Amino acid sequence: MSEQPVVANVTQNFYDRMAEQYDRFYQDWDQTTRQEAAFLKSIFDAHGFDLTSRILDCACGIGTQAIGLAELGYSVTASDISEGELKEAEKRASARGVSVDFRQADFRNLSAVFSDQFDLIICMDNALPHMLTKEDLEKAVQSITGRLRDGGLFVASIRDYDLMLEEKPGFSAPYVHKTAKGQRVLFQTWDWIGDNYRFIQYIIDDEDTTSVSKFECEYRAVRRSELTSLLQSCGCAVQWNMPEKTGFYQPIVIAKKS
16 A cells, blocks of 8 residues: 555645744744755856756745745746645745745655656755655655756755764754744654654744644655665766755755756
8 A cells, every 4th residue: 555645644734734833943034045045046056057947846835945046036836745835835925026836746746736847956954754665755756856857956955864873863952043032942852663753843932921832743764875876766966965065954965867
């Protein structure tokens, strides 16, 4: 029996529930959209892609990367499995006065929604490890590279699971953001089962009163060698850029379709 509906339901529910709170992960979401767009543009520029390039953000969430890239002048299409996040993204794009073509899609089956191909496809913020089996990750990579034109570029970020799998930590380091009335603390607890881990995302607002929000989901720790092999099997040349080189908070994989 296919795992696809189970994965879709768990992940979709997680992001649907969190859609209106997702910007709380950032000290300043608007500033982050501009910074990450500039970072991605530097990658595109280095590989010979200009503002005429057509972009698909296949895991767009609330539009953090898609909106910033559209503001720079790119033609951006953005998709996500979560209807709630897409609604939030559309609202934010409208508020910023930019045009992004938002579609609901599972990135394991992009051809069901998109018949054309793109110059650039991005999948940021550790989205690929929501594929809980090797088979689902393979479907995702085949689907994504299938929507990439020959010579096109795929850019994704994931956690450094090669390092994490050495110790399998039980929690993430907390993020602490100062707010107008106090502070916000964000962290995850992790329950490992093999290479998969179920996690609880906590968001604690400590202001005039203290409130706690919690959201549960699951990831599979994807080693760089596994993702590299899958991308190469789809005809891509692959390179990894680590945080100590880029200054970005996660490792970046860059795959060029030959």
